[in-house]
Amino acid sequence: MATYETALGASTPDTITLLGTDLARDVMGTVGFGELAFWLATQRRPSPGETRLFEAVLAALADHGFTPTAIVSRLTFLSAPDSVQGALAAGLLGGGSRFLGVTEDCGRFLNAVISTHPEPDDWDALALETVRAQGKARIPGLGHHVHKNGDPRTPRLFQIAEEEGLVGPHLQLFAAIGRAHPQVLGKTLPLNGAGTCGAVLADLGLPLELLRGFALLARTAGLIGQLAEELRNPVANDIFLSVDTNTRSVAPSQE
Amino acid sequence: MATYETALGASTPDTITLLGTDLARDVMGTVGFGELAFWLATQRRPSPGETRLFEAVLAALADHGFTPTAIVSRLTFLSAPDSVQGALAAGLLGGGSRFLGVTEDCGRFLNAVISTHPEPDDWDALALETVRAQGKARIPGLGHHVHKNGDPRTPRLFQIAEEEGLVGPHLQLFAAIGRAHPQVLGKTLPLNGAGTCGAVLADLGLPLELLRGFALLARTAGLIGQLAEELRNPVANDIFLSVDTNTRSVAPSQE
Amino acid sequence: MATYETALGASTPDTITLLGTDLARDVMGTVGFGELAFWLATQRRPSPGETRLFEAVLAALADHGFTPTAIVSRLTFLSAPDSVQGALAAGLLGGGSRFLGVTEDCGRFLNAVISTHPEPDDWDALALETVRAQGKARIPGLGHHVHKNGDPRTPRLFQIAEEEGLVGPHLQLFAAIGRAHPQVLGKTLPLNGAGTCGAVLADLGLPLELLRGFALLARTAGLIGQLAEELRNPVANDIFLSVDTNTRSVAPSQE
Amino acid sequence: MATYETALGASTPDTITLLGTDLARDVMGTVGFGELAFWLATQRRPSPGETRLFEAVLAALADHGFTPTAIVSRLTFLSAPDSVQGALAAGLLGGGSRFLGVTEDCGRFLNAVISTHPEPDDWDALALETVRAQGKARIPGLGHHVHKNGDPRTPRLFQIAEEEGLVGPHLQLFAAIGRAHPQVLGKTLPLNGAGTCGAVLADLGLPLELLRGFALLARTAGLIGQLAEELRNPVANDIFLSVDTNTRSVAPSQE
Structure with missing residues (x-):
């Protein structure tokens, strides 16, 4: 019978631990979010200097305006406003070899x-x-x-x-x-x-296989910012319409 | 001709601004990641107390062990290890009404x-x-x-x-x-x-329409932790095999 | 110990069955794709008339030109050309309440x-x-x-x-x-x-809870068509640039 | 001003065309779904023999029982039953190098x-x-x-x-x-x-860059079958519980 080991979150009826520490007492209110993300990824708590440098990287990558990923997230939110998770996931899926790689x-x-x-x-x-x-x-x-x-x-x-x-x-x-x-x-x-x-x-x-993951973490915060701005000052429908009105129907062309 | 307004990231050949501030000088090295995520979502820079409380929320929601979203992320990484963005996106897609709602x-x-x-x-x-x-x-x-x-x-x-x-x-x-x-x-x-x-x-x-988004932001950090642990101590294939070996083929049953 | 029952695909070293039939002998070469999709969803093989009507529905929903979902799929393919699955998934995520609902x-x-x-x-x-x-x-x-x-x-x-x-x-x-x-x-x-x-x-x-799923199945074929056309006659970068060049940076505005 | 060309879906107030043909008159009721998918991808209408062979491929790839992608789709549906598009997208995201590649x-x-x-x-x-x-x-x-x-x-x-x-x-x-x-x-x-x-x-x-796309199209039909079966005879929660009850919390181990 397989057993699945994890050092991440665990709970009993009376306790919740994260990374072997008491979540409520020793993490919440004490550990910043960047520090926690580093800790989760390495299972080693970073020093204040490491945290500062890591958070500078996250800030550098969080948002670059109307990138393809931002446009994708806003258009998906326009189409499926009931699914914030879908809009964020769609935006992250552009985080591949070319734009976030x-x-x-x-x-x-x-x-x-x-x-x-x-x-x-x-x-x-x-x-x-x-x-x-x-x-x-x-x-x-x-x-x-x-x-x-x-x-x-x-x-x-x-x-x-x-x-x-x-x-x-x-x-x-x-x-x-x-x-x-x-x-x-x-x-x-x-x-x-x-x-x-x-x-x-x-x-x-940080693990080399997941370096892209930290760009995606930063970008998740950026995409939430994009969706929040879309709620206040929507542009996705205008983007769609600008494509729609400039569409030209052509004859099929085989490869 | 439509114009698309944003107060988020913007750049010229010599400058990069984020939320109207100089990204390199005034954000990187100065603003923590939780603080930045709050700022991006509200376009208002939070106080230290607000940041601390907000980051406590993110810590509370970051990881709960082998939840369905964690299992999904690991299994997707097993199937498509070339696409970290796909593994994270798949995990976030479980952030719907039941488990993260x-x-x-x-x-x-x-x-x-x-x-x-x-x-x-x-x-x-x-x-x-x-x-x-x-x-x-x-x-x-x-x-x-x-x-x-x-x-x-x-x-x-x-x-x-x-x-x-x-x-x-x-x-x-x-x-x-x-x-x-x-x-x-x-x-x-x-x-x-x-x-x-x-x-x-x-x-x-924070915007009510996006409250789920903050749970997803927290969870993104958690899922990176899950994938990092999967790289060190893999369990996804064992989970798959435990399902596979306990599968029983039955006759089709119409609704 | 839990057992997981399914009437869908199953295999032994020498056989593969699908829905209780021999896949190679009785499905491949005999059952059309629309017919199979219906059968998979209901575990009941449709009549020729049902298949014709069902496929007419799929044709009606397959593609409507540059919809938000098509734009999203093309932009995601532009950003992450190494991940066709990501481009398709991103496009499907717009299949929510508004556009495909x-x-x-x-x-x-x-x-x-x-x-x-x-x-x-x-x-x-x-x-x-x-x-x-x-x-x-x-x-x-x-x-x-x-x-x-x-x-x-x-x-x-x-x-x-x-x-x-x-x-x-x-x-x-x-x-x-x-x-x-x-x-x-x-x-x-x-x-x-x-x-x-x-x-x-x-x-x-067909199951009411999954009616949207059939629109998504039809759309998957349409999105592959969109990506194939993007490969031959790319427009995603032009769409991105038309947004980029019409972006106006504004001051942050709090909610 | 950019113009976006497409030979796929187009409509005027009175007509809808697809691939240069009248959708309602010449596609719906006449063209099967596999045939249409081929046509969309190549902009060339396949012969009956090509359609039969193509649909045999789709049948061969549609479903293989409880694969990681099927498990992922069911677990995502369990977590977010309100978002069928999310469950399908999550399943497709496993269609990467290893399992569907x-x-x-x-x-x-x-x-x-x-x-x-x-x-x-x-x-x-x-x-x-x-x-x-x-x-x-x-x-x-x-x-x-x-x-x-x-x-x-x-x-x-x-x-x-x-x-x-x-x-x-x-x-x-x-x-x-x-x-x-x-x-x-x-x-x-x-x-x-x-x-x-x-x-x-x-x-x-068919375009080499999108061969994986056809496996994903086939799998979309299979995943709808998986979700339909999950609605009738749910197993996702049992899979989750079998992982949950066999989880062992361990001390963090740094890389």
Whole structure:
């Protein structure tokens, strides 16, 4: 007979524990939500500095205005206002490889390099080698279609990491890639914020397989903000109508 | 030509703002994640006391062990490990009327009473009237299938609300219902934690239509914890096999 | 120890059965997909006439161009092209009360009347009573925002039902409501196609709780068509950009 | 100003067209649901033989009993019975790389070989070369954990394809792989049904990027069957309880 083990939530008639602590007494009123999310993901309670850095990442990723995921969430809420869970879930489903994936891709990319070069003497040499080895392949986290001269989130994340003594190998390699790549690519691209978030999350020891999950957690808060704004100042129907009125019916075309 | 207004995220090549503030300078490193989620939902920055109470609610709702939503998220991750967003979205889709709905139902129920009785002289009299008016209908937030003698989260939420000076009409009415209902129902039921969370969220001025959304936000953090644990100590395949091996094929039966 | 019974798919090392029949020999190559969907839902194999009528309903609901659900599916595919399941799921999540709900609402509404008036002498009298009893409440299935002079799908569904001898009480009551309502409402509204589909599905004996499910099944085929077209002739990025370029950043406004 | 073109659904006040035809007159009552799904995906109306083969694939993939996706759908319906769309969407989200992905993986794998060897003189030689080139990598569609001596769906699909004159290069290569692989692998594995479905769908000219979509369409019908059965003979709560009662709370363990 299988037994299913968990260290997360558990309850008896008189108690509720979470992560081995008394939920009501030791978590509620004491542990912030970002801190709790970190703790749940790692089963290790973060330090105040780790929490601050982690929450800075979540803030950086929470909302970017009318992204496809925000539009999707609002349109789904328009169609099915009785199901808030459906509107949020639909929005999160856009969190795949293209729009929310950079954070995870960058964290994994840096981690793959570091795994095989655990304590490099020279970060710049390793970065140069890394950029060269990519050849024509894109380096995750490099470049931004809007912030061409620099993503304002990037220096802020490095600053907070330094203030908290949390600049680890992923951030170091990423910074070095920022210095080294112009030599190889012949042009200077900014280190984008989403990629820097991935480096930070990897340095914080969060599970690499779930880095995208933290972008999604941040985005859940953002999507609730989008739905709240939609309730006050609706735009989803206008978006739908702007598509509808500009639709042109054409003859079928086979592949 | 339609224009789409938003006060949430916005960016120019050199700046990123969120809620009218400079994201990198004034939010990242300064605003906690719970505080930010509140701010995004109301477009009003909460006080420290409001943030503490709000985060206590999120902690209360984050994870309850192997609930259906947790099982769903793990099984979906087993089937489609390439899509973390799908596993989280599938888990959230269980956040409907039955398992995560009490928070919203209770907040809305209390709010409906208060809307028509804005400043009652006597909360106990109003509670008695409210319980009587329900007849045989269930009062959302009353009773718990496990914590029959009291849900440990409930007194803690009242305590924090009192400490922060945030006991509003929803909590007052809910407390009074806790005192009044035995007289009508002939038995004493505990005020459950999920319902108390709804009363708190309503007192905090969060949008009633989205109360369920905050339960889902809390649960997103919990589900990431579930997936992280599944990666370390997998159980989803065992759950699947326990169903598979106990399946019995029967003849079709028409309705 | 719980046992889980099912009459649906089952397999042994040498056989696969579905609904008690040999899948490979007796279903594949013999049973059409609409017929199979009906059979799965009712555990009763439909007659050819029932299948034809059921498939006419699915055709009526499969695709309506750039609806919110189609836009959502395309935008999600743009954001997460690696997850076709996510794009389809996101599109289906808009199948709630507003855009795809009429079919179920109408079927349930008619069924509620018929349950209490199983064999009326006079459908027109019952319809008149029904319309009057609604007062100012909307009658599901009545009216269409585009097809104001009549929805072309409605007479076709009645015609097919008549050809197949499958005009049951739901269609009879719905037709009678079509005749009776002008007398009460003072204007003539068309019986819309989505509502007629609900009447047909209820007459076919499909489970009322899942009528929306058949609209979703039809829509799944439509959404695959939308994604296939998006691959050949992409528009999702243009839709996103048209929102993006018409966005106006405004100051936060509290509720 | 962007214009959005579509050849799918379109309507004017008096007409509804689908794929350039009159929906009510020329599709409803005439075109079966499988045929329509094919037509929507390719914008080409299939022949009766193509329809029969396509519907055989859909039947082969519709339901396999209590798979993770079926369990997920039932548990989500238990938690949120008000949202059928959520229960179906949650079930589909398990249609990723592991459980429903073989169909797409196999179709793409065969197609990649054929793209570079369009008209081979000798299928067996090409198959041998293909199997050898895989080295230790798994060949999609080869092997089955239950049907070790042969998947009953496979010969049936080949038979129907032959009857309809639709054995194309994907099926030919797949059959040849079935003959060639023992020579390389030193053991005989069956060609599984899901993989054969992928070969068939590719031969039918359906878009490779969406092969998984057809498995999901088939599964949507299956999941409606699961939910209908859950309504009549519920098991989801028993599944939940069997997990709940076998849960063991353990101490947190950090990664």
